[in-house]
Amino acid sequence: MSAIKIRLMAITILLLIILFFHFKxxxxxxxxxxxxxxxxxxxxxxxxxxxxxxxxxxxxxxxxxxxxxxxxxxxxxxxxxxxxxxxxxxxxxxxxxxxxxxxxxxxxxxxxxxxxxxxxxFLLYLVGAFGCLLILVGGLKGIKTILSLITTSVIILYIFVPLLLEGYNPILIAVIISSIVTLFKFVWITGKSPKVISGTLGTLLGLAACALLATYSKNILHFTGLDEKFGYLKLGVALWRTIGPAWDYPNILVAGMIVGAVGAMMDVAMSISSSVVEVKKANPNISVKAAIRAGHLHQTGRYGVM
Structure with missing residues (x-):
């Protein structure tokens, strides 16, 4: 099947799904x-x-x-x-x-x-437009990206959130879920390659550093995990009265930071990894140290806009 037919079929399926949810x-x-x-x-x-x-x-x-x-x-x-x-x-x-x-x-x-x-x-229309652009520009990788986004959403809604409600350690769950999402996305979209291994290791190390720094900051800054006004809302009162495991609000806040940061870490890690690979392809005789330095210098422009 040609690439154009695959794109058209994927866009048609996406629009039908959007139309279904629109009427629903x-x-x-x-x-x-x-x-x-x-x-x-x-x-x-x-x-x-x-x-x-x-x-x-x-x-x-x-x-x-x-x-x-x-x-x-x-x-x-x-x-x-x-x-x-x-x-x-x-x-x-x-x-x-x-x-x-x-x-x-x-x-x-x-x-x-x-x-x-x-x-x-209207939000469905935005999702549909975004999905169509991904498919048109990215082709098969765009389709894989959409599927990976759906899978990530399912993992967060049906695994991450239920485990939080069961009273498991929020930070540990966030790190494990983020690691699973990282491995799945890199391998599923890019395939197995040294670039993926490097990007994955970089992201996992970044996750570990983020978890340690967020936990340390929580203890030093005495995070409560709740806005004071939230306690006066109906949802806040309902949560306080919920029968079940004690709500670990500070660690839930930290878990949210970790999950929220994983996307940026994946982006930077894969970009640097890709830069090093391209430098190595352009100059096969370059040393490892020089290749890493070139990849690092190539990404320094990101620091000012992060």
């Missing part, structure tokens, strides 16, 4: 339990805005998902004037709605509350 999010609905009340979470779109009131906006919205789909409702959007409190809505905006249910066979909407904007569709 656009028509999302779920029933959640809030205390003693069941609440329907659904999507609504603003069709009309009445601004005759001096402060409030009277919104006419169409329910786009759930069993009330197609119904039109009137909602009062109170503008408080606070930077993080009030918001001015516009025609065509889509928001999540909360509809309290008195029973599961309720036939009409009695109360409705406005929640967050529906942002996911």
């Amino acid at each position: 999010v656009s028509y999302y609905s779920a029933i959640v339990q809030k205390g003693a009340t069941k609440t329907l979470i659904c999507v609504g779109e603003i069709e009309k805005i009445d601004t005759s009131e001096q402060v409030d906006q009277i919104l006419t919205m169409k329910v786009k998902s759930g069993w009330f789909r197609g119904e039109r409702i009137t909602v009062d959007n109170k503008f408080t004037g606070r930077l993080f409190g009030g918001r001015v809505l516009h025609k065509g905006d889509k928001l999540f709605l909360e509809i309290p249910l008195k029973s599961l066979n309720q036939e009409r909407i009695e109360d409705v509350y406005l929640r967050e904007y529906v942002r996911t569709p």
